[in-house]
Amino acid sequence: MPRVSDIGSRLAAYEPVLVEVGARRRASVAVVLRDRGAEAELLFIERARREGDPWSGHMAFPGGRREPEDRNGRAAAERETFEEVGVSLGGSRCLGRLDDLEGRPTTPGGGLVVSAYVYHLAEPSALLPNCEVEAAFWFPVASLLEPERQTMYPHAKYDGKHLPGILVGRLDRHIVWGLTYRFLDVLLSAVGSPLPDRWLAASRRSRGGSR
Numbered sequence: 001m002p003r004v005s006d007i008g009s010r011l012a013a014y015e016p017v018l019v020e021v022g023a024r025r026r027a028s029v030a031v032v033l034r035d036r037g038a039e040a041e042l043l044f045i046e047r048a049r050r051e052g053d054p055w056s057g058h059m060a061f062p063g064g065r066r067e068p069e070d071r072n073g074r075a076a077a078e079r080e081t082f083e084e085v086g087v088s089l090g091g092s093r094c095l096g097r098l099d100d101l102e103g104r105p106t107t108p109g110g111g112l113v114v115s116a117y118v119y120h121l122a123e124p125s126a127l128l129p130n131c132e133v134e135a136a137f138w139f140p141v142a143s144l145l146e147p148e149r150q151t152m153y154p155h156a157k158y159d160g161k162h163l164p165g166i167l168v169g170r171l172d173r174h175i176v177w178g179l180t181y182r183f184l185d186v187l188l189s190a191v192g193s194p195l196p197d198r199w200l201a202a203s204r205r206s207r208g209g210s211r
Helices: 004-012 073-085 178-190 199-206
Strands: 026-036 039-047 063-065 093-097 101-103 112-120 133-140 150-154 162-167 175-177
Touching: 004 026, 004 093, 004 112, 026 073, 026 133, 026 178, 039 073, 063 073, 063 112, 073 112, 073 133, 101 178, 112 178, 150 175, 162 178, 175 178
Parallel strands: 026 112
Antiparallel strands: 026 039, 026 063, 039 133, 093 112, 101 112, 150 162, 162 175
């Protein structure tokens, strides 16, 4: 797995697929990388568990909805990262942008469009999670591809069906799935190390087809 500088070189040549937003809501996340010795690490957060929050307890990247005071998507990602984990990205290098992804597509008028910006944090500071974050930690990028970490995530919304996931900590808490998993797939594919292709099998299961 390349170092952050190599990831940056690959992303510089990557052309993200952007979504025309129109009247739909927007959100941004920050995909924050650091070098730890000879390998790159990613910053993940575990969202706090709160009644009525559709993202309660999910693994994610720092981020949130774009507010009127945010001049653009990057500003929203940087503001949310500072608010959620106390990490300032103002002086960090933005390595590039990933494909826009759409969450909750059944929302009237279209789903929330989420943009992802990739940063290199050269001098990481202490992580200071706020009340919206249960935990925040760094995880090696190379370990995301380890076969033993590939798993399936059961979610009540899908009537017990399973979706592709990656175990990055405790089995009962730290499985990356859904939108964050899809962003990881975009990032790793862009740098030449795509995640295992498990979406077809997951799609068959969700439709009640053969296992």
